[in-house]
Amino acid sequence: MKKVLSMFLLMILVIFTLTNGQAIALDKVETSNGGETLSFFKSIELIEEEKSYIPIWRFLEAVEGELASNSKSLTIIKEDRWLKFAHDDQTVETSSGDVHQEKVFFKDENIYIPIKYVAKYFGYDVQFIQEETQPSTNPLKGDLENDMIPKMEQEVVVKVEEKPQPRKVYLTFDDGPNEHIDLILNTLAEKQAKATFFMLEPLMAKYSDSVKRLVAEGHYPALHSVTHDRNKLYYGDPLNVAKEMEKTRQTLLELTGVDSKLTRVPYGSKPFMKDPLRNGLVENGFKMWDWTVDTVDWKYQKSNPRMIVENVKAGIENLKNGNEPIVILMHVNKGTASVLPEIIDYIHGLGLECAPYDPNHHTSVNFWQDDRL
Incomplete structure (x- = not known):
């Protein structure tokens, strides 16, 4: 038997x-x-x-x-x-x-x-x-x-019962990559969290290994311009923003094989991204994200990193019962890296998921409420 x-x-x-x-x-x-x-x-x-x-x-x-x-x-x-x-x-x-x-x-x-x-x-x-x-x-x-x-x-x-999907939180990091990127990536790996990185073209070329690493580990690479200069981006030719994003896209594609069309313009889209500039992005196939939670980490990352955590908590508290996407603005810097473990633990403690941007399920998140982007 x-x-x-x-x-x-x-x-x-x-x-x-x-x-x-x-x-x-x-x-x-x-x-x-x-x-x-x-x-x-x-x-x-x-x-x-x-x-x-x-x-x-x-x-x-x-x-x-x-x-x-x-x-x-x-x-x-x-x-x-x-x-x-x-x-x-x-x-x-x-x-x-x-x-x-x-x-x-x-x-x-x-x-x-x-x-x-x-x-x-x-x-x-x-x-x-x-x-x-x-x-x-x-x-x-x-x-x-x-x-x-x-x-x-x-x-x-063997069937697995359907479970409700946790609500997604989008951790987004601007102005990288730089010398602090690997510390952030280490934390994301340890905490099993995913993020979206809006990167500058010259820094992508300088820290190419980190760009390849973040892609390999399941994070989404996105575009943040070449110059980060408001005078060069927002004045003169209405295609200036689209041109800088295209150059950034090409560099990312050469480094990783990822053809990303997601952009975030420096300083946010208001008040600079008026119709002609937005039209330029649309005509070139780009999408544009702003944010719904501002950590103000550029201000507090050196003087008071605890405020970054408190701003995350306050922002999520305002949004957690609504339908608006939770898109958190942060930057690749030492102060943000130091408090990131606590931020992720707080998010997971609420039963929320730290997810990367999904180009196949784009959600419009911009201050102009322009559904084309």
Whole structure:
């Protein structure tokens, strides 16, 4: 009986579901030759250059693997084996000492990996299935001996009850990157929080490793101009803002492969961004965010960082019962970095989620209430 039961349990295929009900990954299943197969629903697959890619976290969840990353690479680890993907030259190094061409890429806030290559290296086969199948009974219940044969052909579906999604808070950081960026990124990683960074073009070039790191760690890179000079941006040619944002966009694209169209203009959009300047952004496909919570950290970061925390609390308190997006304005500086852990703990304590900007679900947040942006 024990032997039969053991064989039966090895054949059970468990489907996990996201909170929205969409099946995402299937557990490991032992095959007749002693190997294991990972199954994924076809809806999560992306095809690039005739290869199948899936989000890295889906693979890690299925095999209980680990991820290590820095500004230059990301490494998938399972037990004593690992694969290290280099961001710059699209190579992969294996724990066996081999190096060859293989890439990962970023899309829709996910890191995508070549699933068949990765799975094979860690000892798995991969299959994609079209849709979920519903068993008539649960083979984990009832008489295993009497019902053994028909149930071995079925898939066991384990449903996860839908849970309400926590309200999102958008931590946004202006004027970086600079020497304080890695401290902020370390805190975000430790607290499992995501953010959006509005960056200056010359500083992106200077701190390119930090830009690549923040993208690799799931934060959203956005545009904050080249000069940060109100006279150069807001006077003269009405396309000045759009031109500076385009140059910033091109530099970011060259560094990371991310084509970001989200901008925040220096000093905020009022009173400077009158119709001609906003028209220039719209005509060039840009979006524009201001903020709904001002920490005034530029003023207090040296003299009284505690005020930054208090301003966050007051701002969220004013917004938490409404529908307006909670977009918090901060800057990449030492004072803000020092109180960021407390700010994130406060947000999480309210049951809110620190999320990055999602270009696929843009929400208009600008002082002019211009829905085009």
